[in-house]
Amino acid sequence: MNTRNLLLATLFAFAGLFACDDDSSSNNANNVNNTNNVNNVNNVNNVNNTNNVNNTNNVNNTNNVNPECAALVDGLNTAFPVGARTRDFYLKIPTGTAPEAGWPVVFAWHGVGDSAANFRGLIEPQVDSTVMPFIAVTPDNDPAYAMSGIPPAGIDWDILNLNDGSADADLFDAILVCLEQRWGIDEDHVHATGFSAGSIMADSLGVVRNAAIASIFTWSGAYLGFQNNKDDLQPAMAGGMINWPAFETANKYAQVIVHGADGDDTCAGPSGCDKYTVSMGMGGNFVANFNHMGINDAGNLPAAGHDVIHCEHGQGHTVAGPGVAAMVRFFADHPRGVVSSPYASGLPAGPLADDCVHVPGTR
Numbered sequence: 001m002n003t004r005n006l007l008l009a010t011l012f013a014f015a016g017l018f019a020c021d022d023d024s025s026s027n028n029a030n031n032v033n034n035t036n037n038v039n040n041v042n043n044v045n046n047v048n049n050t051n052n053v054n055n056t057n058n059v060n061n062t063n064n065v066n067p068e069c070a071a072l073v074d075g076l077n078t079a080f081p082v083g084a085r086t087r088d089f090y091l092k093i094p095t096g097t098a099p100e101a102g103w104p105v106v107f108a109w110h111g112v113g114d115s116a117a118n119f120r121g122l123i124e125p126q127v128d129s130t131v132m133p134f135i136a137v138t139p140d141n142d143p144a145y146a147m148s149g150i151p152p153a154g155i156d157w158d159i160l161n162l163n164d165g166s167a168d169a170d171l172f173d174a175i176l177v178c179l180e181q182r183w184g185i186d187e188d189h190v191h192a193t194g195f196s197a198g199s200i201m202a203d204s205l206g207v208v209r210n211a212a213i214a215s216i217f218t219w220s221g222a223y224l225g226f227q228n229n230k231d232d233l234q235p236a237m238a239g240g241m242i243n244w245p246a247f248e249t250a251n252k253y254a255q256v257i258v259h260g261a262d263g264d265d266t267c268a269g270p271s272g273c274d275k276y277t278v279s280m281g282m283g284g285n286f287v288a289n290f291n292h293m294g295i296n297d298a299g300n301l302p303a304a305g306h307d308v309i310h311c312e313h314g315q316g317h318t319v320a321g322p323g324v325a326a327m328v329r330f331f332a333d334h335p336r337g338v339v340s341s342p343y344a345s346g347l348p349a350g351p352l353a354d355d356c357v358h359v360p361g362t363r
Contacts, residue, residue, distance in 0.1 A: 069178035104189030109198030132332035222293035259294030
């Protein structure tokens, strides 16, 4: 097979790899759309404010705000302008009165082929957590970054080439502006989570929006800018599609990294280790080991000064292991500015203590 045909085969195999995310994510019972927990509740404390009162009391302030912000609703928001394009996303606003500092915010990014309508069901039931109530933001991907074209522009998200900026980071910025204007947010509690390609998206915010991120919790993701992750992709030319800036982070946030258990070369997934293998015929196999990349990043981030909670499970490429309740507690315990994790002295009882280890950052 000549070089051009091998590259084409690689790209199509790469597309097939990430298209598998949808099946694993949407079939997981923890990742279903829970309609009992996502309906917009008529809360008298969250009524429309016509007098422009203090929005930190969870009053829906629509005066003196940008028109695109005034149009936001608790639920599905469509045609939200970001630069020259428009985007769709779900909001879920907690009930009750906001903390004095404003609401924490959690951005949740779905895997390839999944949707915000589905993935919101994983996160939104926890917005009224007594540990840390928060605003949930679940974006839908921009079709412009689907796995199509040669080379592809993205993997549902704008995560292959960050050296020219990130359309999804721009969405992140615009939503935060509106949440602050409408409901008031705690800038020390802006967090990111995701599954698979959505986890890569969450990781990318740690790079391109480092100063804004409090902490990150990911299932089966990877920092694609680290050379050992690019080298782990097979064939090696796949790494040539990826361009991330150097991981130079002044804000040393903590992160929970969850992935399937490691396995030998016979592991084909999705059960067992967290790995996908796609046949390329005469070109061999395209292989992405999310378990390998998770292990890499449990070393990459501490080497760069970040504390990591590293967790493994035996359920393949799925949202498994420590769940959303553990995620919310981790976010509550790791606001922006926390460098040495309070978990260094011992992980909290439950899934984190059962499945995870603390890896301190090198400082």
